[in-house]
Amino acid sequence: MLDRLAALPFWQAFAALFVIVMARSNATYWVGRGAVAGWRRYRGAHGELTRRAESLLRSLGPLAVTLSYLTIGIQTAVHLTAGVMRMPLRFYVPAAVVGSAAWAAIYATIGLAVVQAWIAAEAGSWWGLAVIVAVLGAGIVTWVVRGRRREPETTDPARTRS
Numbered sequence: 001m002l003d004r005l006a007a008l009p010f011w012q013a014f015a016a017l018f019v020i021v022m023a024r025s026n027a028t029y030w031v032g033r034g035a036v037a038g039w040r041r042y043r044g045a046h047g048e049l050t051r052r053a054e055s056l057l058r059s060l061g062p063l064a065v066t067l068s069y070l071t072i073g074i075q076t077a078v079h080l081t082a083g084v085m086r087m088p089l090r091f092y093v094p095a096a097v098v099g100s101a102a103w104a105a106i107y108a109t110i111g112l113a114v115v116q117a118w119i120a121a122e123a124g125s126w127w128g129l130a131v132i133v134a135v136l137g138a139g140i141v142t143w144v145v146r147g148r149r150r151e152p153e154t155t156d157p158a159r160t161r162s
Contacts, residue, residue, distance in 0.1 A: 010108055017104035021069070025079045025096050032083020053077035057085060062095035069099030070106075 005013045053074060056064040065087070068078035082092055114135050 005108075014104045014108040017107050018100050021100045021103050022096065025069075025075075025100065028076055028079040029083040029087075029092060029096070032080040033086060035084075049074065049077045050081060053081040054085070057081055057087070062087070062091040065092060065095035066099040066102070069103040 005016060008016070053064075056068075056074075056078060060067070064078055065082055068075045079096075114131065
């Protein structure tokens with residue numbers, strides 16, 4: 001399916017991706033609105049993720065919804081939490097539209113370019129393989145750097161003052 005999207009003109013790929021992400025995020029929001037009892041079980045199993053989503057929504061409001069489209073790993077939790085917290089639709093829908101448009105634009109350009117590079121690499125093009133290696137390398141470096149930033153600092157008892 002992605003190779004079909006990659007073959008489309010930009011505006012058609014953008015429109016298809018926009019519809020897909022709007023449907024997914026709104027479905028997640030409505031599941032959250034209707035599943036408060038299930039949320040308590042989900043929250044227990046995914047405590048840290050849901051705490052982060054709730055914290056983002058409480059501090060940023062609808063902006064958290066928009067920004068969640070630019071993240072990996074917390075997007076679904078933000079939309080589900082927005083539904084559970086019953087964010088009013090007059091705030092949620094515009095934030096979802098802007099975020100969906102940003103997501104679709106990114107995937108219709110960069111994301112589909114990676115798919116096209118992958119297809120070219122499969123066909124024997126060295127340029128396609130070089131793009132895939134560069135993207136994977138950048139992703140690994142980003143993952144390692146983010147992981148190191150999250151490591152808690154340990155305090156040396158010998159260096160603490162009384």
